[in-house]
Amino acid sequence: xxxxxxxxxxMLAMWLDRKITARLQFRVGPPWYxxxxxxxKLTGKETLIPEKANIFMFVTAPVLGVIATTVAGTVxxxxxxxxxxxxxxxxxxxxxxxIPSLAIILGGSASGNVLAAVGTSREMKLxxxxxxxxxxxxxxxxxxxxxxxxxxxIIQFQQQNGAILGSFSGVIGFVIGVIALQGKLGFVPFDxxxxxxxxxxxxxxxxxxxxxxxxxxxxxxxxxxxxLFLISLYMGGINLSSASGIIAGILKYVxxxxxFILIKNTNPRLRIDQALRLFWGWLTLSGIAGILLxxxxx
Amino acid sequence: MNLKTxxxxxxxxVYHMSGGSCNNCDIEILDCLTPKFDIERFGIVLVGSPRHxxxxxxxxxxxxxxxxxxxxxxxxxxxxxxxxxxxACACSGGIFREGYQMGGPLDKIIPVDVYIPGCPPKPxxxxxGIVKVLEKLK
Numbered sequence: 001x002x003x004x005x006x007x008x009x010x011m012l013a014m015w016l017d018r019k020i021t022a023r024l025q026f027r028v029g030p031p032w033y034x035x036x037x038x039x040x041k042l043t044g045k046e047t048l049i050p051e052k053a054n055i056f057m058f059v060t061a062p063v064l065g066v067i068a069t070t071v072a073g074t075v076x077x078x079x080x081x082x083x084x085x086x087x088x089x090x091x092x093x094x095x096x097x098x099i100p101s102l103a104i105i106l107g108g109s110a111s112g113n114v115l116a117a118v119g120t121s122r123e124m125k126l127x128x129x130x131x132x133x134x135x136x137x138x139x140x141x142x143x144x145x146x147x148x149x150x151x152x153x154i155i156q157f158q159q160q161n162g163a164i165l166g167s168f169s170g171v172i173g174f175v176i177g178v179i180a181l182q183g184k185l186g187f188v189p190f191d192x193x194x195x196x197x198x199x200x201x202x203x204x205x206x207x208x209x210x211x212x213x214x215x216x217x218x219x220x221x222x223x224x225x226x227x228l229f230l231i232s233l234y235m236g237g238i239n240l241s242s243a244s245g246i247i248a249g250i251l252k253y254v255x256x257x258x259x260f261i262l263i264k265n266t267n268p269r270l271r272i273d274q275a276l277r278l279f280w281g282w283l284t285l286s287g288i289a290g291i292l293l294x295x296x297x298x
Numbered sequence: 299m300n301l302k303t304x305x306x307x308x309x310x311x312v313y314h315m316s317g318g319s320c321n322n323c324d325i326e327i328l329d330c331l332t333p334k335f336d337i338e339r340f341g342i343v344l345v346g347s348p349r350h351x352x353x354x355x356x357x358x359x360x361x362x363x364x365x366x367x368x369x370x371x372x373x374x375x376x377x378x379x380x381x382x383x384x385x386a387c388a389c390s391g392g393i394f395r396e397g398y399q400m401g402g403p404l405d406k407i408i409p410v411d412v413y414i415p416g417c418p419p420k421p422x423x424x425x426x427g428i429v430k431v432l433e434k435l436k
Contacts, residue, residue, distance in 0.1 A: 018338070027336040034341050037308035041352070044302030046376045048349060208349040208376035 003066070003221075006073045010220025011035040013257055017223075020261045035220065039213050047209030052112030061107030062207070062214035068099030069221040076228050079151045080249075081240045088149045090138055093229055097184065100218050101127045107215070108203025119202025122192050122272050129279035130183035130190075133176045136287025140164075140173035141233040143294040155237035163236040168298040172290035174234045176283050178256070181226045182263055183279070185219065189267040190275055227256040306352060306378070307432050309341040313351030313375070317368055317402065319358025322418040323385040327355060329421045337425065348375045353431065359387040359394045360402035372408040380431050383410045384424070386417045 014035045022029025049055055072093050078084045101123060108120035142149050144164045145157035154164075164170035183190040204215055231237060235252050239245030270278065314327055330337045331344065345351055348371050360368050372381070383404045386392035391403050404410050411434050414427040 022336070022338060026333040028339045029336075030338055030341055034309065037305040037341060040301060040305035041309045044306065045352075045378070048374070048376055204350075205347045206349055212350060 002074045002077065003070045006070060006221045006224050007217055010217070010222075010224045011039070013223045014220050016254075016257060017261050017264075020258065021265055024265050035216075039216060042213030042216070043210050045209040047211055048206075050112055050206050053206065054110040054112070057106055057110035058206075059211065061103045061110060062211045062218065064106070065100040065103030065218035066214055066221065068096050068103070069218055069225055072096035073221060073225040073228070076151070076225060076232060077240075079155065079232065080238050083152045083156075086150065090142065090149045090151045090154065090233070093151070093225075094135065094138055097222070097226065097229065098127065098131065100222050101184065103218065104203045104215070107207065107211075111203075111206035113206050116203050116205050119205070123203055125272055125276060126183055126190060126192070129276045130180040133279055133283035133287050134180035134184070136284060136291060137173045137177035137180060138233065140169055140176075140287070140290045140294045143291060144170060144173075151232055155232055158236035163234060165234045169290045169293040170234055172286055172293070174230070176287050176290070177230050177233065178259060178263075179283060180279070181230060182260060183275070184226060185222060185260070187260060188264040189270050192269055192272055192275065223257075224253075227253055227260075230256060303435060307435055310352045310380075310428070310431070311343055311345045311350055312353045312355055313345055313348045313371075314355045314357075315348075315368065315371055317356050317358040317360035317364040317388065317404065318399075319385065319387060323357040323388075326418040326421060327357070327384065327424065330424055335421050335425065337428070340428075342428070351375050352379055354379060354381045355384050356381065356388050356404050357384045359391055359397070359400055360404055360407055361399045362401040363399075365401040365407055368404070368407055378435075380411045380434060381408055382412045382414060382427060382431065384414050384427075385419060386415055389413045389415050392417060 012032070012035075015030065015032050018034065019029040019032075049058060075089055075093055075096075079089070105120050105123050105127070108116040108123065138149075141154055141164055144167065145154045148154060148157075158164055165174050204212060207215060228238070231249070231252050238249030238252070240249070314324065316324060329335065330342075348354070354372065354375055356368065358364075381404075383389050387394060388402065388404045391397075391400055394400055401407070412427050412430045414423055416423050419427075
């Protein structure tokens with residue numbers, strides 16, 4: 001059920017991405033059902049498994065990604081809906097959101113292709129790169145809401161005292177979170193792991209049919225859960241009990257999504273060393289500065 | 299016509315392979331993706347790997363070195379797939395018909411479904427070819 005809701009929302013988000021990209025390039029762009037058609041088509045295609053592949057890992061990796069993103073989404077939805085929460089569930093979501101990248105790494109290295117190996121090594125470095133600033137972003141939000149890592153406490157704090165995005169350190173944390181999530185989603189400044197031009201799809205090069213569809217689905221679901229996580233950390237979450245709350249939530253989500261798409265369309269791809277320098281240099285430093293500011297109460 | 303075929307017709311992913319072409323057809327293929335023609339409207343995108351492809355576009359006389367490669371790429375493509383020969387060279391050999399390096403034309407090597415002649419074919423001709431591909435998928 002949750003999987004279905006998240007897949008549909010994710011597919012529509014992917015369509016929005018393609019449509020806005022097309023409009024920015026003065027094109028018309030695909031119709032709204034495009035990504036559904038892609039997925040249905042991929043289920044009907046032949047699934048090839050390369051000779052050199054480790055079959056077990058090759059088949060499990062995409063399933064793992066879908067499961068992890070769906071579980072992360074379920075935890076966030078539960079917090080929104082029933083305020084059910086347990087200590088440190090924000091950290092749980094942080095971990096769950098790394099699994100899609102791990103799935104790509106596993107699948108890429110199990111497929112026994114040289115180009116996939118190049119893509120995988122880039123994905124690994126990228127993963128090491130963006131996790132650090134993303135964790136900084138989480139810590140800023142946690143410190144601001146009174147040193148708690150429970151997502152419902154963070155949301156309750158924001159409902160009483162206004163969104164964390166309104167404060168100085170909150171803005172820093174939000175910007176870092178958006179850029180790190182851009183890397184997590186593999187959107188353009190950081191799409192070097194699946195660079196179509198040079199390494200022909202990177203880690204996903206050997207995937208076809210249903211398994212490729214599962215990877216696309218993972219990405220679609222991640223496109224929903226990632227921004228929802230940011231919304232709950234910095235924009236006060238989504239109130240699912242009233243219609244106005246749901247509409248406000250959708251607006252917040254679309255705002256973050258459009259931000260992603262604009263960053264994607266206005267930046268060229270970074271090399272891996274540039275991406276790492278950005279993540280470990282500027283973003284982590286400003287993350288630490290943000291944590292200090294948050295402790296100082298700014 | 300079942301749902302999967304319908305979906306396939308709405309989302310053709312194209313892998314573009316060059317069998318020793320002069321690059322003119324390849325440029326015209328990319329023209330189809332520009333704002334003027336914009337075939338992403340119909341769900342057509344270029345992909346980087348034959349594993350993802352539904353349509354194989356082949357340009358150029360397939361020269362003797364390329365014959366094995368073209369066969370290999372065709373084997374690697376996930377079926378069902380449609381093979382399209384683009385340009386006079388891939389269709390018949392064109393002006394290189396008598397050349398010593400001639401290994402093709404394409405339909406001697408792999409089964410071809412749609413031929414788009416021209417040197418190079420216009421983007422309009424390619425869109426007409428796509429329509430023929432769609433008819434073929436019925």
